[in-house]
Amino acid sequence: MISVLRRVTSSSSLFVTRRYIYTSFVTGFSKMAAPSPRYTLYMSGTSYYAQKVMMALFEKNEPFVEKLVNQRIDDNYESWYMKLNPLGKVPIMEDRGKIIPESDDIIDYLDKELPQAPRLVPDPSSDLGREVAHFRKLLDVSVGIIVHGLAYNPNLSPDYTAVKTRGELDEMFAGKIAKLEKLATEHPDLRDAYLAKIPPLQKRKEMCSNPEVVQRSLDDLQTTLDEVEAKLVKGSPGETWLLCSDLTVADISLAVLLRRLALSGLASVYFSPTLRPALHKYWLRLQTLPAYSRLGDIAVKYGVQA
Ligand SMILES: N[C@@H](CCC(=O)N[C@@H](CS)C(=O)NCC(=O)O)C(=O)O
Numbered sequence: 089m090i091s092v093l094r095r096v097t098s099s100s101s102l103f104v105t106r107r108y109i110y111t112s113f114v115t116g117f118s119k120m121a122a123p124s125p126r127y128t129l130y131m132s133g134t135s136y137y138a139q140k141v142m143m144a145l146f147e148k149n150e151p152f153v154e155k156l157v158n159q160r161i162d163d164n165y166e167s168w169y170m171k172l173n174p175l176g177k178v179p180i181m182e183d184r185g186k187i188i189p190e191s192d193d194i195i196d197y198l199d200k201e202l203p204q205a206p207r208l209v210p211d212p213s214s215d216l217g218r219e220v221a222h223f224r225k226l227l228d229v230s231v232g233i234i235v236h237g238l239a240y241n242p243n244l245s246p247d248y249t250a251v252k253t254r255g256e257l258d259e260m261f262a263g264k265i266a267k268l269e270k271l272a273t274e275h276p277d278l279r280d281a282y283l284a285k286i287p288p289l290q291k292r293k294e295m296c297s298n299p300e301v302v303q304r305s306l307d308d309l310q311t312t313l314d315e316v317e318a319k320l321v322k323g324s325p326g327e328t329w330l331l332c333s334d335l336t337v338a339d340i341s342l343a344v345l346l347r348r349l350a351l352s353g354l355a356s357v358y359f360s361p362t363l364r365p366a367l368h369k370y371w372l373r374l375q376t377l378p379a380y381s382r383l384g385d386i387a388v389k390y391g392v393q394a
Pocket residue numbers: 134135136137138164176177178179189190191192285
């Protein structure tokens with residue numbers, strides 16, 4: 089897991105820090121005289137996976153520097169970012185020169201580094217740890233296929249509120265592919281990394297525009313949330329979190345998923361009070377959790393619906 093850590097030592101990385109300092113914010117400070125935060129999160133207002141990490145940081149009350157990688161203009165393709173994360177994905181976290189990609193790995197890392205704060209990842213050899221791992225995997229839903237898939241196939245869900253039209257999505261995919269091809273020629277050192285990003289984009293577009301694939305994702309999510317409902321019913325709905333009285337990383341996965349579904353107009357399809365009463369109560373309780381509400385503040389700050 090942490091074997092993927094890398095050290096930022098090149099002069100170009102230092103340049104990056106200076107160049108992008110203007111798009112950084114410190115989140116979580118109450119006093120002006122506080123020392124600089126140890127952690128820097130490269131994030132975007134729209135990133136689902138960055139939301140997971142931010143919710144973990146908020147829950148742990150750990151201040152961090154927010155470094156905006158504006159995905160609305162594909163900042164994640166810029167060569168300075170590709171040098172930090174050749175996968176060109178958001179988020180990554182920097183801890184005193186170490187770069188940590190992958191939201192799950194970042195949360196695991198933070199949980200080890202900040203053991204005094206509320207623990208989110210119980211010992212994986214304990215019963216609770218095994219359950220957390222199971223639900224974390226179960227809830228790792230490809231929400232993009234649902235959100236973009238419904239934009240291509242709005243007839244599959246009458247309640248869906250599209251963020252983009254089919255034409256806009258076509259344009260978005262084509263624009264990204266053209267940009268990657270151009271960057272691959274401009275940056276020979278990153279050529280392979282840029283070109284490697286094109287087939288997954290083409291595949292994603294194919295999947296999103298195929299109604300059968302999208303319908304399957306919608307149905308699979310119903311099955312997933314049936315299991316979640318069954319688990320919640322075993323606790324005290326509205327009073328306990330998913331697996332116990334304490335919040336765990338599995339709750340973070342569930343929280344960001346429910347948030348994205350609600351923002352897409354799909355709350356009534358997946359967690360209405362009649363369809364899944366325990367999950368509905370969970371959703372109501374989530375609204376009172378400061379670490380969750382702060383995701384709304386981030387969305388407002390960056391002027392996005394996410
Ligand atoms: N497995 C990664 C997924 C990260 C990811 O897919 N991030 C999206 C934003 S939510 C992204 O950067 N997509 C851009 C791309 O793949 O080019 C994680 O958990 O951090």
